[in-house]
Amino acid sequence: MPTILEKEIKKKQQNGATSAEQHSECKKNLLPVKDALDILSGKWKIPIIIALTFEKKRFKEMQREIEGITPKMLSKELKELEINQLVKRTVYDTLPVTVEYSLTTYGKSLHKVIGELRTWGLQHRKRLLSKS
């Protein structure tokens, strides 16, 4: 399940030419929003990003910290974040191998967006809870 952007990149690479520019203006405005949502939505992306916010962590470390996540999901999500250059994976040549994940500088640029989501979500919570 690659993101919309990833799919487009593949298409671009295969077709060579840009495929029919029939996007309406409206669609053009929607796409970037969807790209961003693609990256943030799902059950585990945000928890993972938050977990890496203050310090780099190892795989098992994250698995323990993010309660409920299975290694399969953690692995999958980390790969996606890596493809999008938000997370860096570093393998150390120790025995046994040590693998560290960290947020890239670019990954940290998400904090502003996440902050906005949080602010809005916070007042939304107050609004709905107070009326129930």
Added chain:
Amino acid sequence: MPTILEKEIKKKQQNGATSAEQHSECKKNLLPVKDALDILSGKWKIPIIIALTFEKKRFKEMQREIEGITPKMLSKELKELEINQLVKRTVYDTLPVTVEYSLTTYGKSLHKVIGELRTWGLQHRKRLLSKS
């Protein structure tokens, strides 16, 4: 598939008492973000919100405008947005009935968040497309 917040509100109403305050600090910070994402994610929420941005619209009108959406999805999403007070549904007593959907003032408060998502998504697009 009610949102996380909706589920919590139901729980609150049933239990009377607030159920065990065992939320870790970390979780508390995550929840509002998830609430916001709950509202924005999915295939049709953003297109619907955008469609209603400049003017109120009728059901069939939206169905024609948002290409690919089925009446089932449109109906479902509009209900959810209505529950969250983002959209107002007005029935006019004409023959045949006219139903108008519009963004509430509150719904318009999402534009800031959506704008942030768009800005981030736009530069992400440039970043990835330029490197491929």
Added chain:
DNA sequence: AAAGGTGGTTTCATAAAGTATACTGGTATG
């Protein structure tokens, strides 16, 4: 009376997302 628009609902199917459980190969520890 047939055809077409309005605002949807119902039923059945498929696709996508997520979970459970077991397992691998290597190393270190008791």
Added chain:
DNA sequence: CATACCAGTATACTTTATGAAACCACCTTT
């Protein structure tokens, strides 16, 4: 030598999300 840690993978499964198609009651136009 059994057990446990590490960084994952593999397989099977369930749950959600979305889709396609038909249908409803009501009304207007032809």
